[in-house]
Amino acid sequence: MSKHRYAGRVRSVEMSGIRKLFDAGGPDAINLGIGQPDFDTPDHIKEAAIAAIRAGKTGYTPNAGIPELREAICAKFARENGLSYRPEQILVTAGGSEALHLVMEALVDPGDRVLFTDPGFVSYAALATFAGGRPEGVSLDATLHIDVERAKEQLDGARIFVLNTPGNPTGAVESEESVRALVEYANDRGVTVVADEVYEHFVYEKKHVSAARFGEDVITVNAASKTYAMTGWRVGYLAAPEDYIPECLKVHQYAQACATSVSQYAALAAYTGDQSAVPAMREEYRARRDLLYAGLTGLGFDFPRPEGAFYMFVPMGRTLIRRAIESGVIIVPGEAFGTRAPDYARFSYATARENLSRAVGRIGALME
Ligand SMILES: Cc1ncc(COP(=O)(O)O)c(C=O)c1O
Numbered sequence: 183m184s185k186h187r188y189a190g191r192v193r194s195v196e197m198s199g200i201r202k203l204f205d206a207g208g209p210d211a212i213n214l215g216i217g218q219p220d221f222d223t224p225d226h227i228k229e230a231a232i233a234a235i236r237a238g239k240t241g242y243t244p245n246a247g248i249p250e251l252r253e254a255i256c257a258k259f260a261r262e263n264g265l266s267y268r269p270e271q272i273l274v275t276a277g278g279s280e281a282l283h284l285v286m287e288a289l290v291d292p293g294d295r296v297l298f299t300d301p302g303f304v305s306y307a308a309l310a311t312f313a314g315g316r317p318e319g320v321s322l323d324a325t326l327h328i329d330v331e332r333a334k335e336q337l338d339g340a341r342i343f344v345l346n347t348p349g350n351p352t353g354a355v356e357s358e359e360s361v362r363a364l365v366e367y368a369n370d371r372g373v374t375v376v377a378d379e380v381y382e383h384f385v386y387e388k389k390h391v392s393a394a395r396f397g398e399d400v401i402t403v404n405a406a407s408k409t410y411a412m413t414g415w416r417v418g419y420l421a422a423p424e425d426y427i428p429e430c431l432k433v434h435q436y437a438q439a440c441a442t443s444v445s446q447y448a449a450l451a452a453y454t455g456d457q458s459a460v461p462a463m464r465e466e467y468r469a470r471r472d473l474l475y476a477g478l479t480g481l482g483f484d485f486p487r488p489e490g491a492f493y494m495f496v497p498m499g500r501t502l503i504r505r506a507i508e509s510g511v512i513i514v515p516g517e518a519f520g521t522r523a524p525d526y527a528r529f530s531y532a533t534a535r536e537n538l539s540r541a542v543g544r545i546g547a548l549m550e
């Protein structure tokens with residue numbers, strides 16, 4: 183019993199099952215639990231931040247972000263996603279996480295239903311709950327993709343549908359057909375689609391398509407975090423129909439003021455500078471995915487090859503998951519991502535190939 187009192191809606195949310203794993207395991211542990219690139223931020227991005235510090239660009243910035251960065255994000259949408267935005271439609275945030283938070287706070291009234299996939303990224307349910315909404319999971323099919331017909335049954339009367347592709351924890355990439363069908367159906371019924379596309383650049387065979395291409399009432403959430411190996415810099419953004427921006431900005435203004443000034447200059451260099459680090463990281467992730475997938479299917483696990491992000495969601499059974507973690511292979515049990523996949527574990531392959539081989543070897547030994 184704590185001697186202090188807390189708000190019930192915060193108390194009802196559990197601490198993230200992933201953060202707990204950050205420092206998990208002994209010296210011999212192989213940590214496949216963490217969802218962040220193991221690459222370093224490219225040098226030209228670091229240099230831009232150092233130059234910004236030297237030039238004294240260390241004060242508050244405009245609440246919505248420095249104008250150059252908002253423009254660079256518009257140029258990125260035009261170049262990479264075939265979407266046309268104006269800077270007034272962009273709000274720069276402290277990572278994709280803050281963008282998700284703002285959207286929930288600005289759009290969700292008490293009791294509103296907020297849909298996302300179960301299993302899904304850990305923040306959606308928590309942020310919906312903090313905003314007073316009612317989180318609701320949409321199930322996946324046997325291939326770990328959204329079951330479009332079943333999702334449609336839940337969409338009527340919902341306030342928000344969070345569409346995360348490429349998906350965490352599954353690594354699934356939704357097809358253009360599914361994205362289009364979900365967005366059109368949702369928007370026709372007054373449901374806002376929040377498209378979480380932070381892994382858009384890590385897609386191996388299929389093509390990523392932005393949800394905002396298929397409907398007007400779509401808020402895209404994205405970040406420099408994964409694309410440019412910049413998780414700790416805390417720069418993300420949302421892009422939305424213009425009338426959403428002032429409402430989201432209010433929350434951002436009072437809770438955050440602005441994203442870190444120096445990090446915004448770094449992100450500006452990321453979006454406008456040399457892009458070659460991105461495909462280089464993608465190709466390394468692809469090689470690691472192939473290595474880990476071959477290893478795990480070789481042990482007899484039967485699951486579809488993930489198509490994106492840097493995760494593999496593996497049906498291992500609870501006992502083996504527990505024993506793997508006890509033996510120092512740090513993976514995240516499926517319960518951390520919702521209620522529907524307790525027999526699965528998420529492997530992050532954002533780590534050296536050697537670690538992946540050692541992890542497979544250790545799990546194989548446990549199975550003998
Ligand atoms: C699906 C998804 N969305 C958003 C985020 C948040 O990213 P950021 O570090 O930019 O806040 C993550 C981070 O793991 C994620 O996996």
